[in-house]
Structure formats: C-alpha cells, structure tokens
Amino acid sequence: MSLRKIFNEARLMLLGIVIFIWTLIPIYHLFVMSITPRVETFAGALWPSRPTLENYETVVKQGHYYLEHFWQQLWNSAFVAVMVCAITLAIASTATFAISRLRVRGGRLVSNMALATYLIPPAFLAIPMYKVMGVYGLLNTQWSLILTMVTFASPYAIWVLKQYADKLPYELDEAARIDGASPLQIFRLIYLPLMAPSLVAIGTYALLLAWNEYLYAFLLLSADKDITLAVALGHFLTTDDAPFNVLMATGAVYALPPAAIYYVFRRYMVSGLTAGAVKS
Amino acid sequence: MASVSVEAVRKRYGALEVVHGIDIVIPDGEFVVLVGPSGCGKSTLLRMIAGLEEISGGIIRIGERVVNEVPSKDRDIAMVFQNYALYPHMTVRENMGFSLKLRGAGTSVIVEQVRRAAEILSLSSLLDRYPKQLSGGQRQRVAMGRAIVRNPQVFLFDEPLSNLDAKLRVQMRTEIKALHQKLKTTSIYVTHDQIEAMTMADRIVVMHDGIVEQVGTPLDLYDRPANLFVAGFIGSPAINLLRGTLRRDGGRNWVATDAGIDLPLGGNAGGKDGQAVVYGFRPEHLALGNDGGLPVRVDVVEPTGASTFVYADLSGAQICGVFTERHGFHSGETMHLMPQLDRVHLFDAGTGHRLVG
Ligand SMILES: Nc1ncnc2c1ncn2[C@@H]1O[C@H](COP(=O)(O)OP(=O)(O)OP(=O)(O)O)[C@@H](O)[C@H]1O
Ligand SMILES: [Mg+2]
Numbered sequence: 001m002s003l004r005k006i007f008n009e010a011r012l013m014l015l016g017i018v019i020f021i022w023t024l025i026p027i028y029h030l031f032v033m034s035i036t037p038r039v040e041t042f043a044g045a046l047w048p049s050r051p052t053l054e055n056y057e058t059v060v061k062q063g064h065y066y067l068e069h070f071w072q073q074l075w076n077s078a079f080v081a082v083m084v085c086a087i088t089l090a091i092a093s094t095a096t097f098a099i100s101r102l103r104v105r106g107g108r109l110v111s112n113m114a115l116a117t118y119l120i121p122p123a124f125l126a127i128p129m130y131k132v133m134g135v136y137g138l139l140n141t142q143w144s145l146i147l148t149m150v151t152f153a154s155p156y157a158i159w160v161l162k163q164y165a166d167k168l169p170y171e172l173d174e175a176a177r178i179d180g181a182s183p184l185q186i187f188r189l190i191y192l193p194l195m196a197p198s199l200v201a202i203g204t205y206a207l208l209l210a211w212n213e214y215l216y217a218f219l220l221l222s223a224d225k226d227i228t229l230a231v232a233l234g235h236f237l238t239t240d241d242a243p244f245n246v247l248m249a250t251g252a253v254y255a256l257p258p259a260a261i262y263y264v265f266r267r268y269m270v271s272g273l274t275a276g277a278v279k280s
Numbered sequence: 281m282a283s284v285s286v287e288a289v290r291k292r293y294g295a296l297e298v299v300h301g302i303d304i305v306i307p308d309g310e311f312v313v314l315v316g317p318s319g320c321g322k323s324t325l326l327r328m329i330a331g332l333e334e335i336s337g338g339i340i341r342i343g344e345r346v347v348n349e350v351p352s353k354d355r356d357i358a359m360v361f362q363n364y365a366l367y368p369h370m371t372v373r374e375n376m377g378f379s380l381k382l383r384g385a386g387t388s389v390i391v392e393q394v395r396r397a398a399e400i401l402s403l404s405s406l407l408d409r410y411p412k413q414l415s416g417g418q419r420q421r422v423a424m425g426r427a428i429v430r431n432p433q434v435f436l437f438d439e440p441l442s443n444l445d446a447k448l449r450v451q452m453r454t455e456i457k458a459l460h461q462k463l464k465t466t467s468i469y470v471t472h473d474q475i476e477a478m479t480m481a482d483r484i485v486v487m488h489d490g491i492v493e494q495v496g497t498p499l500d501l502y503d504r505p506a507n508l509f510v511a512g513f514i515g516s517p518a519i520n521l522l523r524g525t526l527r528r529d530g531g532r533n534w535v536a537t538d539a540g541i542d543l544p545l546g547g548n549a550g551g552k553d554g555q556a557v558v559y560g561f562r563p564e565h566l567a568l569g570n571d572g573g574l575p576v577r578v579d580v581v582e583p584t585g586a587s588t589f590v591y592a593d594l595s596g597a598q599i600c601g602v603f604t605e606r607h608g609f610h611s612g613e614t615m616h617l618m619p620q621l622d623r624v625h626l627f628d629a630g631t632g633h634r635l636v637g
Contacts (some may be wrong), residue, residue, distance in 0.1 A: 174332050179379035179426070180353040189378075193369045208587035 284341035289338035316487035358427035568620030
C-alpha cells in the first residue's frame with residue numbers, strides 16, 4: 001500500500017470517527033442525564049459522581065405527575081405503530097403486486113402520483129386532516145392517528161416496494177401461471193415470500209414513522225389515556241422546572257424498541273432472497 | 281399428448297404487427313423446432329401457444345380444443361424458460377411439485393411423481409437444495425423436471441440452452457432429445473441456433489420477420505431449401521451464393537456471373553434463358569477439379585482435424601469449401617474446384633424462390 005493510499009484511508013477513517021462521535025453525543029447526553037440524581041442535573045459532568053437508576057424506577061412505577069399513565073401510553077404507541085405497520089404493508093404489497101406483477105392499466109400513474117404526494121409536507125395537511133377526522137367522527141380515537149399515519153406511510157412504501165417488485169423476474173409469474181396458479185396464489189406463494197426482505201424493511205419504516213410521530217398524535221389525541229408516549233414526553237416541557245432526568249429516562253425507554261427492531265431486522269435490510277432465481 | 285395446430289395466427293402490438301399469419305400443424309408426439317434470426321417472432325408465437333400473450337388473429341388448437349381464450353393453466357402445457365424461472369425460495373423438490381400441489385394432488389402422488397421425474401433427470405440427490413445452490417446445468421435440469429412432472433400434453437421450450445456453456449449445451453441437447461424419445465410428448469422448441477434445430481428436430485419451422493419461410497425435416501431444408509433465406513440460414517459454414525444470369529443453349533445450361541465466370545449446371549435446371557439467378561452450392565459439395573473446374577485462389581486454410589475449411593477467391597467473390605480428405609492446400613495457390621452438379625441450388629434473384637426444373 002502506498003503512503004498516499006494510507007493517508008487517504010486515514011482521512012476517511014478520521015472523518016468517520018468525527019461523524020460517529022457527533023451522532024453519539026446527544027444520545028450520550030440523554031443517557032448520562034437519565035442516570036444522574038435530580039440534584040445534580042445541570043452539573044455538566046461527563047459522568048455523574050453518583051450514578052443512579054432512581055429515574056428509571058420513577059418511570060417504571062409511574063411515580064411522577066407526568067408519568068401517571070406511562071404504561072398505557074407506551075401501549076398506545078405500540079398499538080398505533082403496529083397497526084400502521086400492518087395496514088401499510090397490506091396496502092403496499094397488494095398495490096405493488098397489482099402495479100408491477102398484474103400490470104394493471106394505469107398502475108404506473110398511480111405509483112408516480114404516490115410519490116408526488118410528497119411534494120406537500122405533512123405539516124401542511126395537519127388542519128385538513130384534522131377536519132377530515134372530525135367529519136368522520138374519529139377525533140380523539142387512536143384510529144384517527146393510525147389512518148393518518150397510514151396515509152403518509154403508504155405512498156413511500158408503494159414507491160419503494162415497486163422498485164423491488166420490478167426486479168423480480170417476470171418469468172416467475174409466468175411459470176407459476178403455467179403451473180396453474182391463480183393471481184391470489186401467485187401473490188401468496190411467490191410474491192410475498194420473495195418480497196419478504198423488502199416487506200420487513202418497509203414494515204420497519206412504517207412502524208418507526210408511527211412510533212416517532214409527534215405532531216399528528218398531539219393534534220388528533222387529547223385524553224391522557226389515549227395519547228402516545230411521544231406526546232406524553234412533550235407534556236414534560238409545559239412547566240418551567242421540567243424534571244429533566246426523568247424525562248431523559250423516559251426518552252431512553254422510548255428509544256429502546258426502535259433500536260431493538262433495527263437490530264433484529266438488520267439482516268433483512270440487506271439480504272437478497274432472489275439470488276439464484278435466474279442466471280445473471 | 282396432443283397435436284397442436286396454428287391457423288393464420290397473427291400478433292399485433294398496438295399498430296405494429298410482428299407475426300403475420302402463421303400456419304403450422306404439429307402432429308401428436310412430434311418434436312418441432314422454431315428457428316430464425318433474433319426478432320423474427322418465434323418467442324412471440326410460442327408464448328401465444330402458451331397463453332402468455334394474447335392472440336390478435338387466427339386460431340390455436342391443442343388437441344381438438346380451440347385455446348384462444350383458455351388461460352395458460354388450463355391448456356395443460358409446460359414451459360421451460362431461457363432463464364429457467366425456478367422459484368428461488370423453494371427447494372428443487374418443492375419447485376418440481378408446485379404444479380401438482382396447485383392442482384390439489386395428494387402428497388403421495390406428488391412424492392411419487394417428483395421421484396420419477398428426478399430419477400429420469402438424475403436429480404435425486406439434489407432434491408433438497410435451493411436453486412442458488414445449483415450449477416447452471418442442474419438448474420436447467422430442474423426446469424425440465426418441473427415441466428415433465430405432471431405429464432402435460434405439450435412441452436414448450438424457449439431457448440432453454442442458451443445460458444449454458446458450449447459443452448454443456450451439446451450434452452443437454454442430447455439429453456432433451458433422449459427425453460423426448462422416452463416420453464414422446466409433443467414438443468415445440470424455440471432457438472436461433474440452426475445446429476440445435478438440425479440436431480434435435482423431427483421437423484423444423486424456419487421463421488423470418490414474422491412469417492414462415494419453410495417447414496420440413498432437417499435434411500429436407502438442407503437439401504432442398506425453398507428460398508434464399510432458408511438456404512443461407514441452414515448449414516454451417518454457410519452455403520456459397522453467387523449472382524449471375526441463367527444461360528440456356530441447346531442442351532447446355534450454365535450461369536454466367538458478372539465477373540465472366542461460367543458456373544456449370546446439370547441438365548434438369550429450371551428457369552428461363554436470360555433470367556437473373558443466384559447460384560448456390562454447399563461448401564462440402566465441392567470437389568477438386570482438374571482443369572475443368574472453377575479457377576480459385578486459396579486465401580485461408582483452416583484444418584479442424586476431421587475436415588479442412590478452405591476460403592478462396594473466385595474472381596472477387598469469396599467461396600468456402602470443406603474437404604474431408606487432406607489435400608494439402610496452401611494459401612496463395614491457384615486451383616480448380618468443381619461443384620457437384622446434382623447438388624447445385626438455383627434461386628430466382630428477384631423473388632429468392634427456388635427454381636425447379
Ligand atoms: N411487448 C412488445 N411490444 C412491442 N413489440 C414487441 C413486444 N414483444 C416483442 N416485440 C417485437 O416482436 C418481434 C418478435 O419478438 P420475439 O421476442 O418473438 O423475437 P424472437 O424471435 O424470440 O427473437 P430472439 O431470438 O431475440 O428471442 C420483435 O421485433 C420485437 O421487437
Ligand atoms: Mg425469443
């Protein structure tokens with residue numbers, strides 16, 4: 001290896017390390033504050049002098065005014081996220097199957113229009129969406145949030161899934177048709193299994209989009225027992241002396257499920273099941 | 281098993297017609313090869329028979345039944361694709377059993393049929409592998425296995441060997457032919473490789489630009505090509521074709537080329553005196569003439585061992601000869617070559633049709 005090459009790699013490595021640290025600082029901050037006793041909150045130490053788990057205990061035992069419904073709210077977040085994930089997957093997989101595999105007339109238009117919806121930032125649609133939910137009498141129910149999030153997740157899911165679906169060799173469908181499969185059987189027995197990795201990736205996307213949503217959750221839900229954890233976290237900031245340590249501990253708990261999901265499904269995000277289908 | 285008949289079949293994509301009315305009758309049990317240059321419509325025709333493309337005009341029958349409106353799955357056919365199209369998430373066993381499973385066959389029937397097919401194709405030891413764990417030749421065999429497992433009326437093949445290397449292609453060619461001799465299922469096989477067509481077919485259909493140029497047994501096409509296209513397409517090295525004018529004078533016939541060479545003809549040649557014609561003879565139908573033959577200058581000599589290819593110049597036209605004896609040609613030398621008169625083909629230069637006497 002030439003000196004020049006070593007130098008180049010060292011430069012890239014250095015850049016990588018800087019970005020890595022930059023990314024980790026807020027998370028480190030969150031963690032440190034979550035294990036710092038209340039009295040020391042703003043001591044500014046790199047590591048608390050007396051690390052403690054008392055903040056987590058407060059969270060788990062719902063031992064604070066803002067945390068009275070912690071478990072209920074955690075459940076709400078999970079329920080909303082899982083429903084959004086499931087419905088988005090159902091919509092995106094059937095839509096892309098129709099567009100890409102059954103080649104329904106006008107399918108391309110639909111998938112292009114789906115992408116065009118992203119020209120409008122979701123925040124602009126907050127008030128219209130609020131009205132729509134009001135008209136259907138869904139305000140203050142979790143279904144309003146679920147349907148809203150599905151609306152925002154589906155176009156992107158369809159777009160991405162279509163890219164993958166188009167890559168599946170069309171001969172597989174033709175072979176299956178000749179073998180005697182109906183469109184539904186092709187969907188179930190060929191399409192879904194082969195799209196599984198992309199479906200996991202898209203499902204994760206929808207799940208996390210819903211899990212992390214604040215604006216619409218805040219707008220559409222109000223009862224303490226209905227809101228998601230993201231909104232509950234926001235409530236911490238309504239006073240001047242917010243209990244930051246407890247807030248950070250709650251935040252840490254809130255961040256755990258997404259991290260776990262990424263970790264579990266990291267394999268699917270990269271693997272390609274289609275290897276060997278056709279000679280490349 | 282069943283016959284297949286194609287009657288005045290057309291295919292249009294929008295305003296563009298790519299298949300212009302094709303008639304072929306394939307008797308029960310025959311192995312027919314559709315051959316032709318790229319883009320001539322052979323895949324399109326095969327896919328119409330398979331039910332993968334709509335038929336824009338005409339009638340396709342499998343057995344007695346008109347299948348124009350019958351979906352693929354009810355045509356009782358099996359197809360082998362160029363890229364195999366194996367289901368990547370299924371084992372070889374599942375790939376082969378898939379069609380039976382869809383048709384609601386019992387487990388014991390599936391097991392037995394898959395076992396039988398695997399035995400025929402020597403796949404028994406590979407049944408639990410996934411397609412990606414197989415070599416190209418093995419994948420090819422699985423694709424065949426998937427086709428034969430349920431005993432269809434007709435096998436359809438679309439260039440099934442073109443992804444294999446040359447050696448394997450020759451081997452699989454033989455295997456497919458042997459398989460056909462064993463199963464005797466009506467087969468339609470598409471290829472652009474005329475050697476594959478010649479070696480495998482009971483009958484060959486030569487296609488060109490969406491029409492059928494000629495239908496016949498391999499030797500028919502070789503010995504009596506109906507037109508210039510078929511003459512040029514079948515045979516390797518290609519037939520020698522020389523332009524000229526037909527001359528008849530008393531009992532003597534010959535073709536005079538523009539370069540002033542007189543090409544000899546037998547007594548029974550067709551055509552009129554003065555007609556513009558193309559004179560054709562195959563490379564292996566040349567003999568060493570003494571002084572009587574055509575004077576040529578040898579350009580290139582290619583010995584293959586079994587035979588020797590000689591490329592030579594005949595007053596500006598390049599001709600090729602194939603000799604099984606080792607005459608010891610040298611490039612640069614001038615010699616005399618004589619076409620076998622009973623093997624000379626004569627075509628009308630305008631229409632390209634064969635002239636018969
Ligand atoms: N979907 C389509 N739309 C328009 N034209 C098409 C379509 N499919 C095929 N064609 C045209 O039809 C003609 C015949 O195509 P086909 O695939 O049957 O050729 P082929 O004989 O199988 O050639 P190859 O040896 O290259 O496979 C071609 O000119 C092709 O461009
Ligand atoms: Mg083709």
